[in-house]
Amino acid sequence: MDANAKPVTKSDVSALVALDRDVFDHADTEKHTYKSVPGLTEELVREISKQKNEPQWMLDLRLKGLHHFLRTPLPDWGPSLKKLNFDEIIYFARPDAKQDSTNWEEVPKEIKTTFDRLGIPKAEQQWLAGVGAQYDSDVVYHKIRDDLAAKGVIFEDMDVALQKYPELVKQHFMTNCIPVTDHKFIMLHAAVWSGGTFIYVPKNVKVDLPLQAYFRMNAKKGGQFEHTLIIVDEGAQLHYIEGCSAPQYNANSLHAGCVEIYVKKGARMRYSSVENWSKNTYNLNTKRGIVEENGLLEWVSAQTGSGVTMLYPCSVLKGQYAKADHISIAVAGKNQDQDTGAKVYHLAPHTSSIIRAKSISKDGGISTFRGHVKVIKGAKDAKVSVKCDALMVDAISVSNTFPYMKIMESEVDVAHEATVGKIDAEQLFYLMSRGLTEEQATQMVVAGFIEPIVKELPLEYAVELNRLIELEMESH
């Protein structure tokens, strides 16, 4: 973990310009050069591929995805997806903007204002090594620091990368990591994916500051299906951050992104995400990384938005001494069903994984931890540690823990523990006796509960997350 990560204090939080839920929920006027009719057809899939001028293999991949999607039933477990109507979703909407601009001034005013409000260009100047911004189906802006580009670091819009680095993309795009037929929403993703990020960090190059992408879904009843493919070559290092938001409409929208990560020998990768989709989004996202010998993959996830989330970042520990570290926080408020967790496959000796999941349920929200850890025969000396803590703020909320473990090797150490409880009345009483209101005291206890996770995030994100959770608690 980053030794320089500063703890977030109350003053950091108050120093932040008042962050308003409205910033995320606000819808911009829709301006699209192309917007598909709702619903999914082969014609649409061919149209997307044609508009993007894709090679034949990519069209074939899309059609294969569509073929299987139409024949695969919805999962028979997890949150209810009954209200998700696939025929109403707009699968492809291109904003009226130059695609993939590297000049912030070229980004159309409305879109710029939105990202300005979200603080994207400001963050880029201050503390990011590169940034990308996606609006509905297209990436409208992306930029990387010149010195990193000179070292061979590639940071591109996924659509552009497909044209510029066809071989590299073809080799890694939905092949070994997440195959097209993995599950229903990956099949859908394969059929209609658009935009996203491609990153390649060459051998032994250490990217000192994080790269960031921000995803914004604006079209009403829209769907966003960005594809992120990251290759961190031997001995290299990268920290990538994604942020997501969408306006609050009355109609449901759908996010089915796909993140594939290759962590090569001795490489280190940290993937941080702060997800804040609007409360009527179905966030059915898939993230997976393959970690080679001595590699390290860290997932830092904060999940506060969406109506229904099904997200279980997965680490495949393929090489000896490979490591995975999953840290997550989920907040489930009114009408929210946060079904999150982690999957880890130990396929080699001396691999180790740590899963730390925290969740907060309030106002009748449902938070569920679903874990799947598998240690195959031969993965000697594998170490697994799973720890889940759930905090329940009121009497009407729900918290579930379903940790599945399949241990096929005897020379292992596997431990799981979980606790569920309410806010400690004694702690509240103590804080209130010091002059805090009950609300302030509750917020402080919650801040303490999530602190171990928040401190793993870069300062700006930590502040945003703290503020987001405060907002959530206030609306209580």
Next chain:
Amino acid sequence: MSANAFKSWTSSHSESAGQQLQDPKSWASFRRKAFASFAEKPFPPFKYGLDIRSDVSRLDWEKFFFDATPAKPFMQELGNGAVMCDFATAFREFPEEMDEYLGKQLRLSEKMEALHAAFLSSGVFIYLPAGVQLSKTIHVSSVLEKHSRIGHVLVVAEANSSASILQELKSEFPHLHEPVFDSSVLEIVAKENASIRVGRLQDFSPSNVFHHSIFRADVAANALVHMEWAEFGGEWVKSEYASSLLQSQAASSNVGVVLAAHAQQLDVHQAVRHVSPHTRSELLMRGCLDESAKCIYNGLIRMEKEAVVSQGKQACDLLLLSPLAEADPVPSLEILNSDVKCSHAATVGRLDKEKLFYIASRGVSEEVARSMVIAGFYENILAHFSMPELKAKCQSLLEGRLKLNTHTFETIERDSTQGVNA
């Protein structure tokens, strides 16, 4: 095979089972309902999560033979009006109790539970009148012979009663050569303030016995149900030990041990449902898996909305003694109200090498050292057994299996109380 043996899962087999039991009208209609549900569903895959599954490849549902001879009627006085009798007798002597409680904790929508109710052919009814406290343990043991069996025990404990019940399950020979299926259900109804201990020692042949079992308890206000169990035998075993804490101040404990070897497949479920306020539960389990044995552990604490100010605790520890053994723990929590204290923990590991080294350095052979560490691991959980008879039996069985000297457990216990082994 005797002339009146059954092989297939047909409605005539179900009806014959009813004749064996001398079903009264109400049970006969329950049985028909059960058969209808059984007939329309496929056998379950015994699969959990993504890829945890019990290996049923050797389980051939068409291979089992059932005996159609009616059980001998009996009625045993247990003192102070408490009785134990067979189901046919119970249907006559306790029609109201049988009607109200028998099979009521079964879910007929589940194939295996519908099977049990549809083909049930023998049962033992235990009735404890209000206020009766029995000091002597009630035995409901049975020996599995060459025929498959669908057996049931119903315990109705009226208010303020208390008793200990021990069920020992064995097979006629240590190793059976023909496949035998055993479906065993034990239902407990513990009314206000009752205190019931139920022990189970399952030591079937590790080959050719396919055992499906359910222990369920409905626990009323202030009542207490202890379940203490050991699963040692069976080629394929699916066992559930569950209680529902229905009224306030109800409590249950559920403590189990497992030892499996050969190619044994165990699928153990421990569950508790907190329905009312101020309820308490504890689920504990420990097991060792040797050779190519496999154990799935499904633990579940469910706290319903109304179960405020309740406490639940669960712990499961499994040791893998052989490179071919497998452990798949799934300790789940479903918490629907915030005013509870709930925790669970599960570990899977190997024998502590430092402990082994320490003991071996005292001049003990490696094999003995290993057995002693395993015995220590079990002693920790056997200490939670409150039925001395069951505890002693488990200890001597473990001593035999682990090739330990007799009285090893006694020595460990004595040493640990004296702080030698602390």
